[in-house]
Amino acid sequence: MSAQTLTSIRPASPAIRWSRRAAGAVAFAALIELISRTGLADPEFLPPATEIAGRAVTLLADPAFRAHALTSLLAWAIGLAIAALVAVPLGLLLGSVPLVDAATRSVVEFLRPIPSVALIPLVALVIGTGLQHRVALVVYAALWPILYNTMYGLRGVDPVAKESLRSYGFGPLAVLMRVSLPSSAPFIMTGVRLAAGVALILTVSTEIVAGRGEGIGVFIFFAGIAVPARMADILAGVFWVGLFGVAVNALMVAFDRRVFRWHHVQRGEEG
Amino acid sequence: MRRGGLRTAAFRVAVLLVLVVAWEAATRAAGSAFFPPPSTIVERMHAMWFSGSPATLFLTDAAVGDILPSLGRMALGFAGGALAGVVLGLALGLSSRVYDYLDGVLQFLRAIPPPALVTVFLVLFGFGLRMQLAFIMFSIVWPVLLNTADGARSVEPLHLQTGQVFRLSRTERLLRVVLPSALPKMFAGLRLALSLSLIVMVFSELLPGTTNGIGFQLTTAYVTFDLPAMWAGIVLLGVLGYLLNEVFLVVERRVLAWHHAAQRLT
Amino acid sequence: MLEIDNLSHVYGGGTPNAHHAIEGLNLSVAEGELLCIVGPSGCGKSTLLRSIAGLITPTGGQVKVEGNVVKQTPDNLAVVFQDYSRSLFPWMSVADNVALPLRRRNMDKKQREDAAREALESVGLEGAARKYPFQLSGGMQQRVAIARALAYRPSLMLMDEPFGSVDAQTREDLEDLVLKVRGHHQMTIVLITHDIDESVYVGDRVVVLSKAPAHVVGDLKVDLPGPRDQITTREHPDFVHLRAEVGRLVRGHATV
Numbered sequence: 001m002s003a004q005t006l007t008s009i010r011p012a013s014p015a016i017r018w019s020r021r022a023a024g025a026v027a028f029a030a031l032i033e034l035i036s037r038t039g040l041a042d043p044e045f046l047p048p049a050t051e052i053a054g055r056a057v058t059l060l061a062d063p064a065f066r067a068h069a070l071t072s073l074l075a076w077a078i079g080l081a082i083a084a085l086v087a088v089p090l091g092l093l094l095g096s097v098p099l100v101d102a103a104t105r106s107v108v109e110f111l112r113p114i115p116s117v118a119l120i121p122l123v124a125l126v127i128g129t130g131l132q133h134r135v136a137l138v139v140y141a142a143l144w145p146i147l148y149n150t151m152y153g154l155r156g157v158d159p160v161a162k163e164s165l166r167s168y169g170f171g172p173l174a175v176l177m178r179v180s181l182p183s184s185a186p187f188i189m190t191g192v193r194l195a196a197g198v199a200l201i202l203t204v205s206t207e208i209v210a211g212r213g214e215g216i217g218v219f220i221f222f223a224g225i226a227v228p229a230r231m232a233d234i235l236a237g238v239f240w241v242g243l244f245g246v247a248v249n250a251l252m253v254a255f256d257r258r259v260f261r262w263h264h265v266q267r268g269e270e271g
Numbered sequence: 272m273r274r275g276g277l278r279t280a281a282f283r284v285a286v287l288l289v290l291v292v293a294w295e296a297a298t299r300a301a302g303s304a305f306f307p308p309p310s311t312i313v314e315r316m317h318a319m320w321f322s323g324s325p326a327t328l329f330l331t332d333a334a335v336g337d338i339l340p341s342l343g344r345m346a347l348g349f350a351g352g353a354l355a356g357v358v359l360g361l362a363l364g365l366s367s368r369v370y371d372y373l374d375g376v377l378q379f380l381r382a383i384p385p386p387a388l389v390t391v392f393l394v395l396f397g398f399g400l401r402m403q404l405a406f407i408m409f410s411i412v413w414p415v416l417l418n419t420a421d422g423a424r425s426v427e428p429l430h431l432q433t434g435q436v437f438r439l440s441r442t443e444r445l446l447r448v449v450l451p452s453a454l455p456k457m458f459a460g461l462r463l464a465l466s467l468s469l470i471v472m473v474f475s476e477l478l479p480g481t482t483n484g485i486g487f488q489l490t491t492a493y494v495t496f497d498l499p500a501m502w503a504g505i506v507l508l509g510v511l512g513y514l515l516n517e518v519f520l521v522v523e524r525r526v527l528a529w530h531h532a533a534q535r536l537t
Numbered sequence: 538m539l540e541i542d543n544l545s546h547v548y549g550g551g552t553p554n555a556h557h558a559i560e561g562l563n564l565s566v567a568e569g570e571l572l573c574i575v576g577p578s579g580c581g582k583s584t585l586l587r588s589i590a591g592l593i594t595p596t597g598g599q600v601k602v603e604g605n606v607v608k609q610t611p612d613n614l615a616v617v618f619q620d621y622s623r624s625l626f627p628w629m630s631v632a633d634n635v636a637l638p639l640r641r642r643n644m645d646k647k648q649r650e651d652a653a654r655e656a657l658e659s660v661g662l663e664g665a666a667r668k669y670p671f672q673l674s675g676g677m678q679q680r681v682a683i684a685r686a687l688a689y690r691p692s693l694m695l696m697d698e699p700f701g702s703v704d705a706q707t708r709e710d711l712e713d714l715v716l717k718v719r720g721h722h723q724m725t726i727v728l729i730t731h732d733i734d735e736s737v738y739v740g741d742r743v744v745v746l747s748k749a750p751a752h753v754v755g756d757l758k759v760d761l762p763g764p765r766d767q768i769t770t771r772e773h774p775d776f777v778h779l780r781a782e783v784g785r786l787v788r789g790h791a792t793v
Contacts, residue, residue, distance in 0.1 A: 012371060020368070021375035028376045045395060102279055106287040113512030115470040118486075118505050120477065121493035125501075126305045201384040201470070208386055209477045217387065224390025231394060238387050245382030429623040432592055435609075436616045437638030437689065447637065451628040529628045533671040 029053075047232045056236040069240065071214040072203050075131055079138025080199045084192055087143045091150025091188075096176060101151075108147075116141035116202055120209045129210040134203055141202045142195035149191025153184025186260040193252040200245055216241055307499045312506055315499040320507070333488075338507070341484040344400070345472040348407025352468070353461055355408065356415025360460075361445070363416070364423025364453065377417060385410035385471050389478065398480020403472075410471045411464035418460025422453030455530050458523050465519055469512050538603060538725045539566040539589065539693060545597030545750070546584050558584040559595070560750035571719060571726045573736035575787060576746030582729045585751065586697050589727070590616050602693060611693070615686035619698040621678040625670040625685075631657070632666035635685045642689075656688035657681075659718055676707035680714070687718060696728040700735070709767050712739050716765055733787060737779045738765060745786040755786035 012020070029049040035041050036048040047055075059065040094101045094108075116137060123136050161179050170178070207217025216237055223233035257264065291309055298308040307315075320334035327335070363370050389406055396402035426449055434444045476486020485504055492501035524531070541564040548556040558581035566572050576582050588595045589602070591610040600607040602614060615638075618624040625634050635653040644652065657663050660680040670678050679699060686694055696715075700708040712735060719726060730736050736743045737759055745755035761775055770776055 012367070017371045017374075020371035024372035025375050025379075027372070102282055103286045106283040107290060109513070110287070110509065113466075113516060114505060114509035115466075115473050115512060117470050117474045117477065118489060118508045121489050122498075122501050122505060125493065125496070125498070197382070197384075201386060204384045205386040205474050208389065209474070220387055220390050224393050229390075229394040231391075234390050234394070238383055238391070241387045242379050242383035245384065246379050249378075249382060427623050429618060429620060430626060433616075433618070433624045433626075435592060436590055436614070437685075438610055438612065438641045439638070440641070443640060447629075448626070451626070454628070529669055529671070532669065533627050 044228065045231060047235065051232050052235045052239065055232040056239050059233075059236050059240070065219060065237075068214050068216050068219040071131070072207065072216040075134035075138060075206075075215070076199050076203045078131075079135045079203070080142050080192075080196055082135070083139045083142035083195060083199070084146055086139070087146035087191070087195075088150055088188055091147045092154065092176065092181065094147070095151040095154030095184075096172075096180060112144055116198075117205050117209070120206055124210060129212065133210060134206045134215070137206050138199045138202045142199045145194040145198060146188065146191040149187045149194070150184060153187025154180055156187070157183050186256065186263040189252070189256050189260065193249060193256070196248050196252065197245060200241070200248075204241065304498060307502055311499050312502045316503040316507060319500065319503060336483050337485050337488045337504075338511075341472060341476065341486065342511075344403055344407065344475070344484065345468050348404050348472065349411060349465065349468040351404070352408035352411035353415050353464060356412045356460065356464070357419050357457060359412075360416040360419025360457070361423050361450065361453065364420040365445075365449070367424065370420060370424065377413065381413035381417060385467070386474055389475065393478075398478070403475040403481075406475050407468055407471050411468050414463040414467065415457070415460040418463075419453055419457045422456030423449050425456070426452040455527055458527060462516075462519060462523070465515060466512065469508070469515065473508065538568045538570070539564075539727070540601040540604075541565065541585075541589070541598070542601070543598035544585070544588060544595050544600065546581070546588060546593070546595045547597075550596060557750035559588075560752055562598070562746075562752050564744060564753060566725060566727060569723065569725055571715075571728065571739065571741045573740030573743045574727065574729045574746060575731060575733055575736045575743060575783060576751060577748045577787060578731050580746050580748045581751035582731075582746060583697060585746075586616070586695050586727075586729055590614060590695055613690075613692040615689045615691035615694050617679075617682050617686050617694065617696040617699045619701045621675065621682045621702070622670070624682060625678055627670055629669075630666065631662070631668050631670065631673070631681050634670065634681060635688050638685060638689045652688045653684075656684040659687060659721065660684045660714060674707075676703045676711065679703060679711060683711075683714065683718070687722060690722070691724060693725045693727070696726065698730055699728065701731075708735075713765075713767065715739060733780055733783045734771070737776060737783060738767075738770060743779070743783055745783060747789070754789075755783070757782060 032046065032049040032052075036043045036046050036051075094104060119137060119140060124133055127133060127136060157180050161183070162175050165175050165179055203215070204217040204220075207213075207215035208221045211218065211221060220234050220237040220241075223230040223237065295308045295310060298306045320331055320338065321329050323329050323331040323334065330338075363373060385406070388409065389402075392402045392406045392409070396405060430448050430452065431444070434448045439447065472484075473486045473489075475481070476484040477490055481487045481490075485508060489501055489504045492498070492504060541562060544559055544562040545557075546559045548558060562585065574582060574585070584593070587593045589600050589607065591607045591614075594608075602611040605611065626637070629637065632650065632653050635656055636649040639649040639652055642649075654663065654666065657666055660683055662677060662680050662684065665673060665677065665681070670681065673681065679702075683699070699715075700711050703711065715726070715728070716739065728736075728739060740759050743755075743757045743759060744753055745757075746752065747754045757779060759779060761770055761773060
């Protein structure tokens with residue numbers, strides 16, 4: 001830490017930042033390689049990065065692993081889609097009709113703090129441990145961020161815009177569809193992005209706790225309890241899950257920047 | 272304004288009561304084993320955990336065996352992860368170059384759903400407390416770290432220049448200028464970490480090899496098909512989650528009073 | 538007191554859009570003087586101030602404060618920035634803001650508190666010590682910033698457009714405040730402004746800078762009778778004459 005770092009923080013150009021990120025990732029992999037190869041950590045516990053990467057590539061060609069991954073992807077996508085289809089209209093309703101909001105607020109406040117993983121055993125008993133089990137839990141967990149962000153977005157709608165439309169004789173529904181929904185869309189997008197991360201956590205959690213069938217969580221769990229543990233398999237699986245999470249997040253951020261550019265410019269987030 | 276707030280609160284409580292009564296009626300009418308009436312759940316919670324002697328604050332042995340270990344795991348894991356996140360986040364936020372280099376790796380580590388890594392800790396530590404603590408800490412450190420670093424990077428340049436003009440030492444600049452500037456974002460990260468730590472704590476207790484905790488109680492109820500006990504555990508976790516969040520908000524409001532007040536004015 | 542010798546500064550040197558903010562600027566300020574620097578907006582006034590304060594390293598020439606070349610902020614120098622809302626620390630009370638720099642002054646807590654109270658009194662804010670900056674008006678916040686500089690007891694105080702963000706009435710009050718505190722504290726003041734009236738009203742001497750790259754195009758002694766007064770001073774013939782002279786220099790129509 002030099003004196004300069006505490007005084008001026010000037011962002012580097014995007015090209016430089018991307019190359020630094022890439023260099024950082026390479027250095028991180030090299031560090032793992034070094035620690036493992038020199039025996040600083042037991043290679044049983046931490047295989048070299050090249051071995052993990054090699055395993056990650058061969059796994060892609062392995063039909064069994066592909067089936068695991070596809071099952072998880074399906075549960076994640078269906079759950080997230082249902083959550084969005086339920087939470088967005090619900091959020092619009094709660095956000096625009098104060099009476100409904102007041103009536104349901106206590107229920108919402110009561111349900112939200114329940115940690116979703118606590119429901120894994122109950123849902124398993126009620127509907128069994130198949131795909132529907134994972135989907136149900138993903139829906140429950142992904143509902144909240146979307147619901148809250150939709151309501152939050154509605155609260156920030158410019159009243160002048162609403163009134164001007166109303167003064168032209170538009171009804172409440174038209175105002176909702178033409179002003180409230182578009183102007184809260186960026187917030188809904190943020191909610192969906194957060195929900196996508198939560199949905200991934202719940203997909204993997206449910207698979208691991210249920211511990212049977214197919215799914216990336218099941219694959220990772222069995223690699224872990226095998227004797228001896230297949231650490232390269234675990235880390236290769238973790239690598240693909242993490243990469244999927246980063247990719248989904250990055251795609252959604254890019255989509256958000258492109259489609260809702262007006263929103264970010266208005267808030268002074270870019271030049 | 273205040274009267275209106277009171278009326279809304281009274282209305283909400285009334286609605287909640289109506290809904291609980293409706294829930295009670297519906298579950299009694301349906302008679303499903305999966306959905307016991309709320310009165311049964313509350314009775315069960317009382318019998319299991321809160322019917323102890325006054326000397327133990329009415330807590331039963333089961334409560335001491337279920338609730339305290341869970342809270343202990345969560346508190347230790349949260350404290351360790353939060354401390355590490357704050358320290359590393361501040362260090363990272365001080366250098367935009369180091370931040371750029373590590374940004375990609377950190378975003379990747381944060382994107383990994385924590386449960387996917389639980390097996391890694393299983394292999395390293397075996398089943399048990401050490402694995403659970405390491406797992407909770409590792410799960411929550413990323414949101415704290417990244418938010419703190421983000422906060423430390425967004426320090427107002429004029430604040431730094433002021434510190435420099437008045438020749439504050441590096442430590443003073445760090446503690447009295449950079450750290451307070453980072454606090455609002457740091458707290459946003461800590462709040463995420465708090466709810467995440469409840470989730471991963473329960474998850475770690477649902478795994479085999481646990482012998483106590485609320486998650487273990489849920490597993491026991493699952494294998495013995497004891498649905499009222501399972502519902503009792505879920506409701507208890509909901510109440511705990513609610514209380515923890517409220518306590519956190521009180522602390523946040525105190526620490527960030529200047530920030531909230533200043534924001535209201537602009 | 539302050540010697541500026543052939544100072545130059547280029548932003549983004551070597552690139553096609555390099556900006557020459559200052560070129561070949563010479564200036565010297567005597568002990569106890571109140572110097573106003575005026576110039577058209579964007580002419581590099583702030584760059585000059587930041588070079589004196591050691592916040593940036595100029596690309597050419599040098600600045601000496603009390604005979605020492607400035608490499609980092611000199612020990613006996615304080616700065617009052619234009620943007621009070623971003624230079625006061627919102628998480629500290631007014632008293633703590635004022636007392637903060639005194640940590641480098643080998644004073645114990647009691648001494649720091651006393652010094653802060655005294656400084657707040659001298660700017661007329663003795664009642665606001667326990668308040669937070671956001672609870673004060675803009676003019677009062679700038680008074681806090683001035684009190685912070687005074688408590689520090691600098692021998693050189695730099696003020697960067699200190700009254701640029703307040704309304705006209707407050708501005709006049711603050712101008713008089715500077716004249717008042719200057720009588721009580723022995724210090725040299727360099728005040729940067731783009732307001733021609735203000736420079737003549739407050740200064741003992743006015744230096745006019747050209748537009749970028751900035752250098753000195755005029756250096757006038759302000760010799761106005763008696764203690765300055767917002768009404769009578771401003772209608773004094775000498776004031777009117779000086780103001781016109783500075784105005785011509787700023788606009789680049791020098792006649793002298």
